[in-house]
Amino acid sequence: MKKILVVSRRYIRKDKLINWVSEIYLELISSADIIPVIVPISKGTKEILQHYLNSCDGLLMVEGGDLGPEYYGENYPLNELDEYDKLKDEIEIECYKYAYNNNMPILGLCRGLHIINAMHGGKIHKDIHIYNNNAVMHINYNNYDNHRHMVSIIENTPLYNWYNMSEINTNTYHHQGIMELGAELLPMAYAPDGLIEAVYNPNCKFLVGLQFHPERMLPDYDGNIKVFESFFNAVKQ
Numbered sequence: 001m002k003k004i005l006v007v008s009r010r011y012i013r014k015d016k017l018i019n020w021v022s023e024i025y026l027e028l029i030s031s032a033d034i035i036p037v038i039v040p041i042s043k044g045t046k047e048i049l050q051h052y053l054n055s056c057d058g059l060l061m062v063e064g065g066d067l068g069p070e071y072y073g074e075n076y077p078l079n080e081l082d083e084y085d086k087l088k089d090e091i092e093i094e095c096y097k098y099a100y101n102n103n104m105p106i107l108g109l110c111r112g113l114h115i116i117n118a119m120h121g122g123k124i125h126k127d128i129h130i131y132n133n134n135a136v137m138h139i140n141y142n143n144y145d146n147h148r149h150m151v152s153i154i155e156n157t158p159l160y161n162w163y164n165m166s167e168i169n170t171n172t173y174h175h176q177g178i179m180e181l182g183a184e185l186l187p188m189a190y191a192p193d194g195l196i197e198a199v200y201n202p203n204c205k206f207l208v209g210l211q212f213h214p215e216r217m218l219p220d221y222d223g224n225i226k227v228f229e230s231f232f233n234a235v236k237q
C-alpha cells in the first residue's frame with residue numbers, strides 16, 4: 001500500500017507536550033486504501049526522518065501555527081506569532097523538500113499553502129486583517145466552523161475542474177495569507193479582498209495549496225471530496 005506522511009502538531013495538555021493530527025485526515029487517507037503515517041514532532045524525529053521519507057509516496061500538510069518568518073525573508077519577533085513551533089517547521093519543511101525534489105504529490109491546506117508559497121520564494125502576510133482593514137474576515141472565533149466568505153475560482157484550473165463552479169462559499173480559519181505569490185505557482189481562486197485562496201504548480205505531478213478546508217465542509221460541495229480523490233489518485237499512480 002502507498003503511504004502519505006502527515007506531520008503532527010503539538011500542544012501542552014496537563015503540563016506535557018503531546019502530538020496530534022485531526023482524525024478527518026487519517027480517515028480520508030485510510031478510506032482511500034492508503035496508509036496515513038504521522039510524523040511526530042520530537043527532537044529524535046530529525047535523526048530518523050530519512051526513514052520516514054524513504055517509504056513515503058505523498059505528503060499532506062495541514063493546519064498549524066504560523067510558519068517561521070525566516071522562511072519567507074522576514075524577521076518578525078517570534079513571540080508575536082501564533083503557535084510558532086520551530087521544530088515543526090524544520091521537520092515539515094524537510095518533508096516538503098524531499099517530496100518536492102522527488103516530484104511526489106503534495107497537498108497543503110491553510111498553513112500547508114503558506115509553506116508551499118514560501119518554498120517557491122513567495123511571501124506571507126503576518127496578519128491579513130491588518131492589510132485588508134478587516135474588509136473580509138478570514139477567521140471568526142465566535143462562529144468558527146460556520147463562518148464563510150466567497151471565493152471566485154479561475155477557469156481552466158484543477159480547482160475549477162473539481163468544483164465546476166466559478167464561485168463557492170468557503171470556510172476560513174486563517175489570519176495569515178499569501179502576500180507575494182512564489183515562482184511557478186498559479187493562482188486558482190481569490191477572496192473578495194483579493195487574497196489568493198488556492199494555488200497549484202502546473203510543472204509538478206500534483207502540487208496544490210488551498211487556504212480553506214474542504215475536509216471540514218464535505219457536504220457543502222461535491223468538489224470538496226474531489227480535491228482529496230485527485231490527490232490520492234496522483235499518489236497511487
Ligand SMILES: [Mn+2]
Pocket residue numbers: 137138149171172173174191197211
Ligand atoms: Mn479566507
